Amino acid sequence: MAAVKDTVDQVLAIVGNPQYKSAPSAERDRLRAVVAPRFDFAEMSRSAMGYDWRNLSPAQRQQFVTVFTRLLEASYMGKIEGYNGQKIEYVKQTRNGDYAEVYTNIIPSGGDAISIDYRLKNENGTWRVYDVLIDNISLVGNYRAQFHRIMTDKGYNELITLIKNKEQSLDAGS
């Protein structure tokens, strides 16, 4: 889909741009600016919280979206920045009214292709990503299962703490 390809191309252009080699924080800002309009992080957060979202107060929802978005950034920015010229192929797309799915493969050198599928929703004419499936595993679905366990066992506040801790440990490791 043009929307996805467009954003991916922009991301690759930033990552491949030699002027950012010595300016990682500027690169990250640019990446954020390009990714934010295409990815609906609020919707991803809501979906990752799943059933328990209904029981959160507006303040909690806001907090969770912020914290979860930071977790996603910490988890995946490093991988995007580590892009090394691997080939990306666009396999197909399906569309069902206001929902669509774009199937792509990323082919690392010397390894099997990894499938990356984007699920998009059309809101007022703009297509935005609300889930990414890596090797057929839904990112949102995976977090949903983990978060639900923690919500029932330890509660909301503990979940926020755990997410923040994980984010920090990811940042420290990069």
Add this chain to the structure above:
Amino acid sequence: MYASRTTQFIVGLFALAGLAALAYLCFRLGQISIFAPSGYVLYANFDNIAGLKVGDNVEIAGVQVGKVDAISLKDDRARVKMSIHSGVQVDEDAIAAIRTLGIIGDKYVSISLGPSEKMLANGATIRQTESAFVLEDAIGQLINNMGTTGSKKQSEEKGTDGLQSPPAIGDPGASKPVPSVR
């Protein structure tokens, strides 16, 4: 001497009652319902159902909430028809995934409920699905990736805090979830 008409009649009744009880028992044990169970139909389309068959369970949070009624092909995807117990509500943002009992056991459909307050009606389709875990693919990937030194920047370790990062790009061998063990 023949028994009186009344006696014959009563014996006949007992025989019928016995047969009816036997039939009921057969149906119960065989889990076939004579009377249509109150419930509703939901559909889900998967890219790969890898061994899911009619009669397999549909579960939410490990509790059986329905069964797979029919499987057909829609374009290049598998269309699964499920009958769900009435009273069980599935929302629009639910995710249906194919899971396996153990590692090589029966398949079942696991539905994870979402945040939406809009419930799916009879005959609706669950929009988000996750296809089956194919063991052979995962082994193939593992074998292929063992020889490569990936260009990953961060190593994803399983945190002791219980929050595991989902499989990420560039992590050889860590790209499939551990199938749920029951």
